[in-house]
Amino acid sequence: MLDTPMRLTTLLAIATVLVLIALLLDYLHILRRPWRPALALAIATILVGTYLTLNAVLPTSSFYGPVIYQGSQSDKVVALTFDDGPNPPYTLQLLDILAKYDVKATFFFIGQNAENYPEAAKAIAQKGHLIGSHTYTHSDLLKLDEAQIAAEMAKSVEVIGNATGTRPKLLRPPHGFRDPLVLQLAKEQKLAIVQWSVMAEDWKKPGTEVIADRILGECFETPVYCGH
Numbered sequence: 001m002l003d004t005p006m007r008l009t010t011l012l013a014i015a016t017v018l019v020l021i022a023l024l025l026d027y028l029h030i031l032r033r034p035w036r037p038a039l040a041l042a043i044a045t046i047l048v049g050t051y052l053t054l055n056a057v058l059p060t061s062s063f064y065g066p067v068i069y070q071g072s073q074s075d076k077v078v079a080l081t082f083d084d085g086p087n088p089p090y091t092l093q094l095l096d097i098l099a100k101y102d103v104k105a106t107f108f109f110i111g112q113n114a115e116n117y118p119e120a121a122k123a124i125a126q127k128g129h130l131i132g133s134h135t136y137t138h139s140d141l142l143k144l145d146e147a148q149i150a151a152e153m154a155k156s157v158e159v160i161g162n163a164t165g166t167r168p169k170l171l172r173p174p175h176g177f178r179d180p181l182v183l184q185l186a187k188e189q190k191l192a193i194v195q196w197s198v199m200a201e202d203w204k205k206p207g208t209e210v211i212a213d214r215i216l217g218e219c220f221e222t223p224v225y226c227g228h
């Protein structure tokens with residue numbers, strides 16, 4: 001147990017128990033003098049819990065371990081990444097646009113999709129795009145146990161490797177969620193965690209103009225954040 005890296009859920013469970021005990025002590029007027037230390041402990045624990053959670057869900061945080069979320073700061077480059085595919089016919093339409101502008105991107109495949117659409121997966125890889133894993137079923141890794149997380153990674157790597165002929169070396173956890181155990185297991189499977197610095201939120205279907213504004217606005221108005 002102690003050899004296993006901590007889970008966020010475990011830390012939050014401990015924090016919740018601590019908060020409840022502290023609030024109870026305060027309510028029962030135990031530890032109330034001279035300045036209500038139990039209540040102060042409860043508030044401090046809530047703040048620590050919030051901090052630990054934010055660092056597990058914010059894409060650019062390296063609090064639990066290194067993640068890649070932007071490229072070189074000195075070169076004027078952006079890295080385009082697309083998640084959740086392959087989803088024919090849309091992913092293949094995207095390939096035509098990328099080819100038209102001679103742009104290479106990185107696609108983070110869901111293993112199940114690569115398994116369902118191996119031809120599409122292969123076509124994307126053959127066009128010279130980089131392929132990463134986005135787990136096998138797109139599950140929230142914070143809610144899975146160690147064996148399930150390891151299987152999500154290993155199975156996706158296997159089916160993507162079978163479809164494309166190349167074993168992926170990059171992993172984007174679904175929603176970017178990770179904790180110490182997720183990072184440890186990714187390391188064991190030789191997968192580097194890749195996050196992002198700008199998000200289009202295109203799945204909310206806001207329209208192409210809004211999507212372009214989000215990407216271009218954030219990239220060009222806040223260049224440091226965007227890896228320019």
Ligand SMILES: [Zn+2]
Pocket residue numbers: 083084134138174175
């Ligand atoms: Zn996703």
